[in-house]
Amino acid sequence: MSERADSADTVHVACCFDRKMELPFLVLASSLKRHLKGDRKVVLHAFHSDPIAHDLAYFAGLNSAAFELRLRPIENRFQGPATWPSHLTAASLLRLRLPSVLKDIDRVVYLDCDLVVLHDIATLYDTDLSDVPLAACLDFWLTGSPPFAPPGWRADEWHKFLREVVRLSDSKAYFNAGVMVMDLGRFRSSSLIHAADEFLERTNYETPFVDQEALNHVVDGVFVRLDRRWNVLAALGHSDPWIIHYAGPYKPWSCEGRRSTFWNRRFWLEAAESAVLPFLVRAYLETCDRRGLSKLQPAAVLLSSGKPRLRKRDMIAHAEKFRSFTEAAQASESIARDLDRRSETTHADAVPVAIDIMSTRGGLPDGEILIFDLKAADGYIVFGPYLWYPTGSYEATFDLSVTHVVPGPATNLMIDIVDDTDGCLAQRDLSIVPSAAERTLQFVVDRDELFLAFRVFATGFAGGELRFGGVKLRPR
Numbered sequence: 001m002s003e004r005a006d007s008a009d010t011v012h013v014a015c016c017f018d019r020k021m022e023l024p025f026l027v028l029a030s031s032l033k034r035h036l037k038g039d040r041k042v043v044l045h046a047f048h049s050d051p052i053a054h055d056l057a058y059f060a061g062l063n064s065a066a067f068e069l070r071l072r073p074i075e076n077r078f079q080g081p082a083t084w085p086s087h088l089t090a091a092s093l094l095r096l097r098l099p100s101v102l103k104d105i106d107r108v109v110y111l112d113c114d115l116v117v118l119h120d121i122a123t124l125y126d127t128d129l130s131d132v133p134l135a136a137c138l139d140f141w142l143t144g145s146p147p148f149a150p151p152g153w154r155a156d157e158w159h160k161f162l163r164e165v166v167r168l169s170d171s172k173a174y175f176n177a178g179v180m181v182m183d184l185g186r187f188r189s190s191s192l193i194h195a196a197d198e199f200l201e202r203t204n205y206e207t208p209f210v211d212q213e214a215l216n217h218v219v220d221g222v223f224v225r226l227d228r229r230w231n232v233l234a235a236l237g238h239s240d241p242w243i244i245h246y247a248g249p250y251k252p253w254s255c256e257g258r259r260s261t262f263w264n265r266r267f268w269l270e271a272a273e274s275a276v277l278p279f280l281v282r283a284y285l286e287t288c289d290r291r292g293l294s295k296l297q298p299a300a301v302l303l304s305s306g307k308p309r310l311r312k313r314d315m316i317a318h319a320e321k322f323r324s325f326t327e328a329a330q331a332s333e334s335i336a337r338d339l340d341r342r343s344e345t346t347h348a349d350a351v352p353v354a355i356d357i358m359s360t361r362g363g364l365p366d367g368e369i370l371i372f373d374l375k376a377a378d379g380y381i382v383f384g385p386y387l388w389y390p391t392g393s394y395e396a397t398f399d400l401s402v403t404h405v406v407p408g409p410a411t412n413l414m415i416d417i418v419d420d421t422d423g424c425l426a427q428r429d430l431s432i433v434p435s436a437a438e439r440t441l442q443f444v445v446d447r448d449e450l451f452l453a454f455r456v457f458a459t460g461f462a463g464g465e466l467r468f469g470g471v472k473l474r475p476r
Helices: 017-032 090-101 121-125 155-164 184-189 190-203 210-220 262-271 277-290 299-304 310-323 326-339
Strands: 009-017 043-046 067-073 107-111 113-119 134-138 173-185 243-245 351-353 364-366 369-373 379-383 383-389 393-406 412-419 424-429 440-445 450-457 463-475
Touching: 009 090, 009 121, 017 277, 017 424, 043 450, 067 393, 090 107, 090 184, 090 190, 107 121, 107 184, 107 364, 113 262, 121 173, 134 262, 173 184, 173 243, 173 277, 173 351, 184 190, 184 310, 190 210, 243 262, 277 299, 277 326, 299 326, 310 326, 326 440, 351 379, 379 463, 393 450, 412 440, 424 440
Parallel strands: 009 043, 009 107, 043 067
Antiparallel strands: 107 173, 113 243, 134 173, 351 463, 364 369, 369 463, 379 450, 383 450, 393 440, 393 463, 412 424, 412 450
């Protein structure tokens, strides 16, 4: 028998995740349970498309009389194209299968895994849906004022796309699908999911946010507008968030992007209440290592001044609190020892900033080098990676050379280093064939929130070729 949507007994919540999002999901689940206020039972349906990588005890340990986490394997028939941005995963499309896999349930709160819940989810579950299929928050990042657009789009292009491709009657009635209250019974009794599948096939799964566009297409503005506090995008913020959503490429558990905003700190505060904190910390340090940050500063500095903002006593307290999880407690104690070994000096090795983590315009790959046609260049042809770097003094050497140059009437070739506000830390105009000395810039990182882009600017050439192989960064 189907459970009534207005049942006072059970609140149903659903998430879909793959191996990449397993640890963030456990933080989400912990935050959801921690902020429950009443005595109604909450069932979290955890659909996973990959085998579970961590000990099942971390999932079972969340269960209580009022909270049940049900792990449910699910086959992922959706495969995103290679052109998808890295922060979009095929697992997110599994929410389109909820009406069929939760066939005995009439209502569910769907949650993305890159968020934390700070309010009683039962309040959201009880939203009056009237006669519409879902409730969601307007995506104020993409529809607000001033108008924004996804990376690579102008605002007018984006709204034209919403009108002509997504076919919204009102391009401002576009919702974020990361938090939804879904009337599964209405979805099942209508052709909404079939229409969403048709949209995905027609657009070849290549719209900016894929199934979010599909859901907006089939609903076309006919949805209950939730209080925006139920889906606060970390890029925008709110003084009283009920759910913080870390949408986009820069996640708080990665070293990329801003380090210590209130929103990042709030994620790590919730992570500290979960048994899996030390595994997230290890994963964070691994991303630091892949980006070369561990060659610039030891782990103690990367943790105490990075996004986690963790101290030795934090990790010791975590080990004591979760002593029953032996592996997690040992990992926390190991990290505490690392935090106790603060090095006075940094490594002298140069850290490569490879071309594959930078953004470029017009370059053609030749092994580990990008080749640019200077005649076609008109602006910044290399920029990025907008990665934070520890406080200190540095020199950056650009692996750059030009050949077969045909100067124009206003030739300009320049390298510079800027922060996230486009504040210039160092800059140099280059001669037509730059010497080794001219390709090196010295700069200082003197504040916590700084993260950097290394850039190459070229314009005004009648011909020529520029070869770029990245940047080598060395502490001074």
